Amino acid sequence: MxxxxxxxxxxxxxxxxxxxxxxxxxxxxxxxxxxxxxxxxxxxxxxxxxxxxxxxxxxxxxxxxxxxxxxxxxxxxxxxVMPKYGHGLDRLAGLAEALTGYGPVTNEVRAARTISNPPAAVAERLELEPGTDVVYIERLRRLGGLPLSLDTTYLAPDIGANLLGHDLAGRDLFALIEETTGRRLGQAEVSVHAVNAGPDTAGLLQIEPGAAVFAIERLTRLADGRPVDAESVHIRADRLMLQATLHRSAPD
Amino acid sequence: MxxxxxxxxxxxxxxxxxxxxxxxxxxxxxxxxxxxxxxxxxxxxxxxxxxxxxxxxxxxxxxxxxxxxxxxxxxxxxxxVMPKYGHGLDRLAGLAEALTGYGPVTNEVRAARTISNPPAAVAERLELEPGTDVVYIERLRRLGGLPLSLDTTYLAPDIGANLLGHDLAGRDLFALIEETTGRRLGQAEVSVHAVNAGPDTAGLLQIEPGAAVFAIERLTRLADGRPVDAESVHIRADRLMLQATLHRSAPD
CATH class of the missing domain: 1.10.10.10 (Winged helix-like DNA-binding domain superfamily/Winged helix DNA-binding domain)
Incomplete structure (x- = not known):
């Protein structure tokens, strides 16, 4: 052998x-x-x-x-074809923060507005009364000019409304939330899926329909535990890999 | 709106x-x-x-x-179609450990042998002299009777040789390594990719060729830092999602 x-x-x-x-x-x-x-x-x-x-x-x-x-x-x-960037899963960071040094991250703001009748599941996830307004922001992120990810998020209204006037094209939402609230973010629950890109997602990310992409759900909370940012992010898997260092000992 | x-x-x-x-x-x-x-x-x-x-x-x-x-x-x-199981990225665990409670995990052992001329890249990754024997183990893992993942790994020879006589069909390698060496594992560097399954992988996992799957590279070290287990794992993404709780504060 x-x-x-x-x-x-x-x-x-x-x-x-x-x-x-x-x-x-x-x-x-x-x-x-x-x-x-x-x-x-x-x-x-x-x-x-x-x-x-x-x-x-x-x-x-x-x-x-x-x-x-x-x-x-x-x-x-x-x-x-191109280098795959590593996005760490060790701590909570925005994509622009995580990719510092790889090249300029820019965001095409495709939507940024208040929604007066959000899906019930969104209100529930953000622990809001049914029917409460939320803010919806959708951005197509480019690294070095080429699409990297499609980031969509529903934000609690008090948090989201303060973001609408800011530089959504140039900044991470995490940094903007911390600046506008004067409070730190706490933790996020993250679920990572691998899916075949649908036609709309594929078109925006400039990949073939059916190409494997990451679909990431991330619910981010303020330090006091309140959920404020319910994201769904599709990331080109030919451009990015997720990385972590895992330890054998139990964390607690 | x-x-x-x-x-x-x-x-x-x-x-x-x-x-x-x-x-x-x-x-x-x-x-x-x-x-x-x-x-x-x-x-x-x-x-x-x-x-x-x-x-x-x-x-x-x-x-x-x-x-x-x-x-x-x-x-x-x-x-x-079926529930998606969550596999935590918070700590280093074998798949069977992680899926405790979801149903019986069984392994079809497809290969378990010493390789006398491993790829140079494998020897390098395990920090072995070029040409050193390694042990190759390939297992198709099933959860509740249905394929979940294809796990292939190259092991350092002293570690791997002691595993070959053990219950590879029923046990996690991590637990077996710790038992046979009497030493604890330390940490692992993990890279997660999303890829379209090639025909061979798809056939073994009983999915359509091209279906999105996770391809995970994991290099696991003993507590003293020595790399002993260089895995490449393909996981059905319709059956499993990766989960983590991330914290905003820097880990150090």
Whole structure:
């Protein structure tokens, strides 16, 4: 047994398995920045490094191409399409805060208004009486000019109304909420889903319909525990990965 | 302005936008367990609760059907396909540990062997000399009989060799590592990707090729900092969501 693929049989099935395992190793190298923005080694070199045949390497590269991670450029070779940015799940931060240093984050404000008849589920989530006004803000976020995420949020009315006059195109909502209220945010409950992008989301994010994206639900509370910001964020998964350092010991 | 959709124009475009927003609210309700295993309200009731027209409700339900979250059953209505389990990102735990109480987790052991010529990137990640043997374990995990995830991992040879004789079908590797070494695990660096499942992964997980799945890279260390377990895990995103509670204050 000399390879991760194992069986050695040249059947399509065992090759597909081996290719999947090789793709896993390559994905980790690519997203870990091993090849930077640059060029992957040629197929022969990859075969040696990954202990795999040329056919397996080709099939593994095909899998990663279909994930949008790499592309083949005529006369150049296989290149990494773009770096994947890491968004930490260790603490509560806005996207612009988290991406500091990667390039300018800009927001196209697609909606920013008071809604007088919000969905009952939204009022409930924000612990408001049914029928209470809420503020709805929808922003398309770009990093380095290219769409990164579609951020939609429902805000408690007293919090949201104070945000409407501010620089929604340039600022994180978290920072604006803390500034306008003079209070700190406390914690957020976050649920992360992976979904196939619907046509509307895909159009705005400039990806193929059906491409895998993160759909993140985040309910953010002020330090006193009151929920004020109920977000639903769709993030291009070809541009961003979520990262955390987890500890074995129980947190409490 | 009375609805989250906003513009009020009956164009397909504005309807698609409104449907996307309604789907976000419904997704949160469904995955939050609001409808349990059961039945969604009829379209008229949903329209009232979500302040949206029947056409918008239908389009939103279509989006969630294509995500695999709901399905229409003849003569019954729209039902939630299955509950999404929450896997916490707050601390380092094996999947079986994390899913305690949801049902029996079983593992089909697809590979468990020593590899004498591992990919160079794997040796490097485990901080081993190039060419050192590693142990490769691949398991297809089922929860309640249905595939949940495909877990593949490369283990440092001294750690991995001691696992090969144990109950890999029934136990979490984390618990086995701690038992066989007599040492505690420390921390893990985790990267979470959302990708479209390749054909081999999709076949094993019994989902459509191209369905969105989580691809998770996790490098787990012993308490002394030594990396011993380099995993790549693909998880069905229609069955599992990742959850965390994030705090605003910096951790340090």
């Amino acid at each position: 000399t390879t991760a693929g194992g069986a050695g049989g040249a059947t399509a099935r065992s090759r597909a398995e081996h290719a999947r395992r090789v793709a896993d190793v390559l994905r980790q190298q690519i997203t870990g920045g091993r090849f930077g923005h640059g060029l992957l080694p040629d197929e022969r070199t990859l075969g040696t490094e990954l202990a795999a045949s040329r056919n397996v390497i080709r099939e593994a590269l095909g899998l990663l191409r279909s994930e949008g991670l790499i592309t083949r450029r005529q006369g150049v070779g296989t290149i990494v | 009375t609805t989250a959709g906003g513009a009020g124009g009956a164009t397909a475009r504005s309807r698609a936008e409104h449907a996307r927003r309604v789907a976000d609210v419904l997704r949160q309700q469904i995955t939050g367990g609001r409808f349990g295993h059961g039945l969604l309200p009829d379209e008229r009731t949903l329209g009232t609760e979500l302040a949206a027209s029947r056409n918008v409700i239908r389009e939103a339900l279509g989006l969630l059907r294509s995500e695999g979250l709901i399905t229409r059953r003849q003569g019954v209505g729209t039902i939630v």
